[in-house]
Amino acid sequence: MNHLSQFSNQPFLSLETRRKDGTAVPTPVWFVQDGDALFVRTLDGSGKVKRARNFPEVRVMPCDAQGGSLGTWQDGTSSVDGAEAYGRIKDLLITKYGPDVQHFEERTHAAGGKYTVITIVLA
Numbered sequence: 001m002n003h004l005s006q007f008s009n010q011p012f013l014s015l016e017t018r019r020k021d022g023t024a025v026p027t028p029v030w031f032v033q034d035g036d037a038l039f040v041r042t043l044d045g046s047g048k049v050k051r052a053r054n055f056p057e058v059r060v061m062p063c064d065a066q067g068g069s070l071g072t073w074q075d076g077t078s079s080v081d082g083a084e085a086y087g088r089i090k091d092l093l094i095t096k097y098g099p100d101v102q103h104f105e106e107r108t109h110a111a112g113g114k115y116t117v118i119t120i121v122l123a
Contacts, residue, residue, distance in 0.1 A: 003071075003072065003074055003122075004033070004036065004038075004074075004122055006061075006062055006071040006072065006074075007031070007033055007038060007060075007062055007071075008033070010062035010063075010070060010071070011030070011064075011065070011097075012028045012029065012030065012031070012062070012063050012064060012065055012067075013028070013029060013031045013038065013040075013060050013061065013062055013063060014026045014027065014028050014029075014060065014061050014062075014063040014067050014069075015027050015028075015029050015031075015040060015048060015058060015060055015118070015120070016058055016059040016060065016073070017047075017048050017051035017052050017055065017058055017078075018051060018054075018055045018057070019051060020054060024059075025047070025048070025051060026059075026067055027048055027067070028063050028064070028065060028066065028067040029042065029048075030093065030096075030097060032089055032092040032093055032096055034088075034089065034092060036121065036122075037119050037120060037121050038060065038076075038119075038120040038121075038122075039085070039089045039092075039117055039118070039119055039120070040117065040118040040120065041086060041089065041090075041093060041115050041116075041117055042115065042116060042117075042118060043108065043113055043114075043115060043116070044082075044113070044114050044115065044116040048118065049080055049116055049118065052078040052079075052080055052118050053080050056077050056078050056079060057075070057076075057077060057078075058075075058076050058077070058078045058120060059073045059074065059075055059076065060073070060074055060076055060120055060122070061073045061074060074122050074123070075122070075123040076120045076121055076122045076123055077120070077121050077123070078118050078119065078120050079118070079119050080116060080117075080118055080119075081116070081117045081118070081119050082116050082117070085116070085117035085119065086115045086116065086117050088117075089117060
């Protein structure tokens with residue numbers, strides 16, 4: 001059962017991806033919702049991006065900044081949509097999180113990094 005509504009007005013979600021050996025790795029992340037999908041902005045090449053590419057089956061739940069549960073786990077399917085998808089969700093991130101989004105983006109670009117987007121559709 002899809003419980004997308006539990007993510008409304010939540011600041012973080014825990015994104016659980018899997019390593020090649022099957023070990024679950026939950027990570028609290030900023031996210032936005034647009035329609036029936038959840039979107040996570042993260043550094044291209046990060047562990048969660050690599051794991052999502054290897055195993056698109058993920059679990060997510062609303063959480064606090066330390067990953068503490070604020071809801072129930074939901075199964076989903078992820079796709080890594082690349083930097084072009086970031087342009088579509090950037091304004092949503094700025095609206096939700098404010099100027100911190102721009103600050104982190106400037107620091108990341110200055111260090112030579114770039115963002116990518118993980119799209120999550122709940123089962």
